[in-house]
Amino acid sequence: MVNVDDFGAKGDGTDDSEVFKKAWKETCSSKEGVLVVPKNRIYRLKPITFSGPCKSALALKIYGTIEASVDPSDYQKDRRHWLMFNNVQNFVVEGGGTINGHGNIWWRNSCKIDKSRAVTFYGCKNFRVTNLRIINSQKMHLSFQKCINVKASNLIITAPEKSPNTDGIHITETQNVQIMSSVIRTDQNYCDQETPCQEQYSAVQVENVTYKNIEGTSASQVALKFECSKNYPCEGIVLQDINLNLQEDGNAKDSCVNVRLSSRGRVSPHCPGEE
Known part of the structure; x- marks a missing residue:
């Protein structure tokens, strides 16, 4: 089991991105990969990609809070993704914690300019996302793209009424998806301009x-x-x-x-x- 605090994560709202990268690398190469984000702590992250394939089945247990950086300059290289899981198989993300996208800095812009996703699973297989709160996404809260065999359950996905394009769950090019026992409270279809949309x-x-x-x-x-x-x-x-x-x-x-x-x-x- 790998605890992000053991790698030097501060958990006080300052940037812990590099620590999370090191902790993920260690977990991914382990025979029994379990990465723990402790409760009662706030870990602030810049855009980060958790890449596979990993050596064995893997679990990411989020008990505390992971929140997005609020500095727009941190997103210059990739404005479309914040937390991204790429090519990971046989794993689960769970724990009862919170993922906070701090989306208000994106909501000021048009959805036609920015289409950032809080949490993206790309090219992943055989995984579960369960028992989490995903709130105030930059735009889309949760995205499954080119994935196979996905189970999403016991999720609470929320954003304020006036937050634009903060869709709940996006599914593209993905097979065999189950979404169960979840609460989604987000403003799904609208025209964001004064003249009628074509x-x-x-x-x-x-x-x-x-x-x-x-x-x-x-x-x-x-x-x-x-x-x-x-x-x-x-x-x-x-x-x-x-x-x-x-x-x-x-x-x-x-x-x-x-x-x-x-x-x-x-x-x-x-x-x-x-x-």
Whole structure:
């Protein structure tokens, strides 16, 4: 077991980036790789990549708080990533701690300029992300890209109501993903300019996705929205036991465009044409 404090991490809000790099390298090369971030401590990090492959199965146990540097100059080399896990297999990230992106310095800019991600898993296989709080992301909170066999559970992902483009979880080019028992409170689709945004044309098709056992409230009238590509509509979408209400009085509405879906159990609001 490797503890970041044993490598000299201060845990007092000052920069611990180099210590985390050394601790990860030691853990990755160990036969029993467990890296511990202790509780009741705050570790501030600049953009950092945790790279594999590692010698054995690995666990990163975050009990304390990891927070992003608030100095914009620290992100000059790569403004799109803060914490990145690259080509790591057979591992788990857990612990009940907090990952804080300190996103307010990004929120001042347009989402069309900056698309930074708080936590990115790229090219990773057979891993779990569980029992963590990910808050105030620069833009996207959690991203899975080119990954295989992913389980995300017991996550709390939150950002203030007015924070732009702080999406909860992004999934791209990834196979076999399960997202369960999580709370996501983030402002998902909007036009960030005074003039109307032009319609975007997509060559990406979304298919075979199940949304199950979801409850929540919506600040906007439309609580359930599928806006899919005309050329490549969403297919094989299953809604099961969905209950979304408005924060204020009244009935929530749906908006379903270019989507083929079916429903099971109670689904509210209910898209027209559901099977």
